[in-house]
Amino acid sequence: MGEHLLVEKYSGEKEAFDPEKLRASLQRAGASPALAGKVEMALQSSLEDGVTTREIYRKAFQLLRKYQRSTAARYSLKKAIMELGPSGYPFEQFVGAVLENMGYRVAVGQVVQGQCVQHEVDVVASNDHQQFMVECKYYNSQGKYCNVRVPLYIHSRFQDIEKRWKSTPGMEKRSFHGWVVTNTRFTSDAIDYGKCVGLRMVGWDYPRREGLKDMVEKTGLFPVTVLTLLTGKQKQDLLKNGVVLCRQLLDRPGLLDTLGLTRTKIRKILDEAGDLVG
Numbered sequence: 001m002g003e004h005l006l007v008e009k010y011s012g013e014k015e016a017f018d019p020e021k022l023r024a025s026l027q028r029a030g031a032s033p034a035l036a037g038k039v040e041m042a043l044q045s046s047l048e049d050g051v052t053t054r055e056i057y058r059k060a061f062q063l064l065r066k067y068q069r070s071t072a073a074r075y076s077l078k079k080a081i082m083e084l085g086p087s088g089y090p091f092e093q094f095v096g097a098v099l100e101n102m103g104y105r106v107a108v109g110q111v112v113q114g115q116c117v118q119h120e121v122d123v124v125a126s127n128d129h130q131q132f133m134v135e136c137k138y139y140n141s142q143g144k145y146c147n148v149r150v151p152l153y154i155h156s157r158f159q160d161i162e163k164r165w166k167s168t169p170g171m172e173k174r175s176f177h178g179w180v181v182t183n184t185r186f187t188s189d190a191i192d193y194g195k196c197v198g199l200r201m202v203g204w205d206y207p208r209r210e211g212l213k214d215m216v217e218k219t220g221l222f223p224v225t226v227l228t229l230l231t232g233k234q235k236q237d238l239l240k241n242g243v244v245l246c247r248q249l250l251d252r253p254g255l256l257d258t259l260g261l262t263r264t265k266i267r268k269i270l271d272e273a274g275d276l277v278g
Contacts (some may be wrong), residue, residue, distance in 0.1 A: 008052045010143030017051075024059065029075035031068065039063045054142070065228050075227040077213060078204060080225035081183045083235060088138035090222065090239045092122045094223055095136050095181050097245055099125045101219045104132070113162030121161070131165060131174050132200075133158050136233035137182040147183040148189040148202065154180055155197050183212060191198075220277045222246045229269045234259050246273040 005017035018042055026036035043059055057079075078201035084090040089109070096108040104125040109189035112121045112133070123137075135154045137146050158178030163177050174271075179200040186203050194201040205211040216222060224246055225235045241257070243255050250273055256266045 005047055005049050005051065005262065007056065008039045008050055010053060014050075016061070017047065020054070022060065026064070026071075026075065027066070031064065031075075035064075035067060035071070038067070043144050059254060062087050062265035073222070073272065073276055074217075074227070076226055079221070080223050081212070082140050082142070083225040083232070084183075084223055084239065084244070085138065085140045088136065090223075090244050091138040091183060093135045093242070093244045094221075095134065096125070096259075098215050098219060098221050099123065099132075099134070101153050101221055102215075103127065112161055113164055114157070115167075116160050119157050119161060126174070129174060131171070132177050132179050133161055134179040134181060137180060137184075139182070139184045145185050145187045146180070146190055146220075147187045148193050150182075151180050151194045151199050151201065153191050154178060155174050155193075155199055157168045158199070165262075181212065220247070222273075222276045224249065224273075226276065227269060227272055228271055229265065230259075249273050250277060 006014045007017045008014050022043070023033075023036040023040050025040055027033065027154070031039065039060055042063055043056065045099060046059060047056070061072055061076055064075055065213055081091070081094070091167060092108050096106045100106040102165065104127055107124045110121045110124050112119050112124065121133050122136040123132075125132040128244055135157075137150050139146075155178060158176075162176045162178075165171055165174070177198070177200055179202065180194065181202045182204070184204055186201060191201060191206070193199075196206055201207075202215075204213055205209055222245070224238050224243055226245065227235070230238075237259060238255070241255070241258065243249065250270060253266065253270055261269070
């Protein structure tokens, strides 16, 4: 039955349901081939023609959560990053944490003097040889693309800041770079422009094998919003208190005390976070 189903994507386009594509996405999240096959078989029996990709994701997530919570959490990573809102500031903190883990000194939410005017910069990252102006473009819903206007605007700001940095005593030997980081995808024009002017463009799955999801999976820096044992309100309460990463909960378990949870529930949450972080 599955091969005759039409699936409606976020864009409204329709395509044939592909069981292999579903199994591959489950295995990328850490499901064994056997578990991926089990979820796919259970899912196919409940699908109807015209089902949306959102509904397929929801049902697959529910099945994974039933069988293996940590895999369900990994499977929900894209949605979880979209929950780092509504302001977008937790997303900036998240990007800063990823860059810090890569070995850079990081400052989030900085006012930086350019050659002409001051600029509010999401993240400034540096080491002894490089300095980055990183702008984070956060979206809280699926199907939106980061278009060419974003890198156009960010590049003009970077040029003004770069002129000031180059004339700052003690920074003569550093190289300077502008970054655009988004939790969604770029349009082709945005990518072409970024390449042309030398901006580092990081999207959900761009560049290939070096996108945002790859960075998270390689570093184990999963946001607290992936945790399947927390309610939406509990996740937002943690974010409001500056708790963005699962690793923070493992380092300071007392952060969960503010949520009014039982000792048993806290232990289960920490076990789930530990499975993710590795």
